[in-house]
Amino acid sequence: MDNASFDPSLDLMLVQDVPLPPEAIWAAWTKPEHLVHWFTPAPWQTTECHIDLRVGGLFHTEMQGPEPAQHFSGLGCYLELLPNRRLVWTNALLADFRPNPSFADSSCGDFPFTASIELSPSPIGTRYTAIVRHRDTAGRAQHEAMGFTAGWSAALAQLVVYMQTV
Amino acid sequence: MDNASFDPSLDLMLVQDVPLPPEAIWAAWTKPEHLVHWFTPAPWQTTECHIDLRVGGLFHTEMQGPEPAQHFSGLGCYLELLPNRRLVWTNALLADFRPNPSFADSSCGDFPFTASIELSPSPIGTRYTAIVRHRDTAGRAQHEAMGFTAGWSAALAQLVVYMQTV
Numbered sequence: 001m002d003n004a005s006f007d008p009s010l011d012l013m014l015v016q017d018v019p020l021p022p023e024a025i026w027a028a029w030t031k032p033e034h035l036v037h038w039f040t041p042a043p044w045q046t047t048e049c050h051i052d053l054r055v056g057g058l059f060h061t062e063m064q065g066p067e068p069a070q071h072f073s074g075l076g077c078y079l080e081l082l083p084n085r086r087l088v089w090t091n092a093l094l095a096d097f098r099p100n101p102s103f104a105d106s107s108c109g110d111f112p113f114t115a116s117i118e119l120s121p122s123p124i125g126t127r128y129t130a131i132v133r134h135r136d137t138a139g140r141a142q143h144e145a146m147g148f149t150a151g152w153s154a155a156l157a158q159l160v161v162y163m164q165t166v
Numbered sequence: 167m168d169n170a171s172f173d174p175s176l177d178l179m180l181v182q183d184v185p186l187p188p189e190a191i192w193a194a195w196t197k198p199e200h201l202v203h204w205f206t207p208a209p210w211q212t213t214e215c216h217i218d219l220r221v222g223g224l225f226h227t228e229m230q231g232p233e234p235a236q237h238f239s240g241l242g243c244y245l246e247l248l249p250n251r252r253l254v255w256t257n258a259l260l261a262d263f264r265p266n267p268s269f270a271d272s273s274c275g276d277f278p279f280t281a282s283i284e285l286s287p288s289p290i291g292t293r294y295t296a297i298v299r300h301r302d303t304a305g306r307a308q309h310e311a312m313g314f315t316a317g318w319s320a321a322l323a324q325l326v327v328y329m330q331t332v
Contacts, residue, residue: 005262079221079245088263090263092266093256096280097245097256097280098280098300099280100258101301103269112265114259114262114263133265134265135265
């Protein structure tokens with residue numbers, strides 16, 4: 001998979017050069033003890049993170065907003081793991097690639113997507129390219145309206161600040 | 167992924183020892199010119215097959231029954247490709263792991279699944295283990311009622327007969 005297959009009608013993308021080596025970004029995405037510090041834009045918090053770092057392994061986060069009712073569980077499955085280069089996961093599948101029952105009822109408001117994080121050399125450290133591929137234009141529109149660009153940028157800024165202290 | 171994660175409430179399995187080397191079974195699954203000869207139990211035919219043999223690549227078949235209206239398109243995405251050992255694909259995703267829009271409407275009668283074909287040594291040639299993982303018990307029941315065991319066994323028998331002539 002590469003960026004050549006980006007489809008602007010279905011996909012969302014964030015590209016940013018960040019002052020960290022690829023190894024630090026990889027660690028931030030793959031070690032729960034790091035991920036909980038940056039994954040959810042404040043004031044939301046990632047209260048739990050479980051990572052089974054293998055293709056077909058489960059990626060599980062619990063996210064809590066400032067109000068008690070603001071709680072989300074994130075479940076997904078790793079699809080590609082090229083250390084320090086590319087991490088791909090989808091919420092359309094769970095452990096061992098089983099289709100996720102969350103999308104059996106299309107009225108539930110969730111939308112399936114596949115996220116890829118590409119890391120490549122840049123003058124200041126690493127070029128970070130996140131592409132999120134959606135099932136349909138409605139899924140893309142819903143994710144955009146939720147604040148994809150602001151949210152993923154804020155999380156990445158938190159990642160950089162946190163990883164510079166590690 | 168391995169067979170240890172088989173869940174009898176959600177999954178279906180076919181295990182059979184076949185008199186072919188793993189290389190022949192791998193070729194039957196990965197070369198369109200072979201696959202069209204065995205993939206659909208007679209009198210159904212596989213009229214088209216396109217294979218982009220990479221993780222994230224599309225697996226596309228067109229299947230035709232004896233009546234003109236009996237036509238199905240099969241679309242999926244490769245998840246694991248270990249030559250002569252393991253082939254995994256899902257219809258829950260399309261090319262580049264994009265979630266498949268066929269499952270946006272749960273009333274359409276389709277059901278998402280992930281199929282894994284494991285090949286291991288056996289006294290007569292190869293032990294062929296096919297596991298199909300479903301989203302929920304309804305998906306498993308629907309697939310079983312369609313004749314999973316008879317259908318996958320018949321296709322495998324066709325595969326053996328055909329590959330013995332190649």
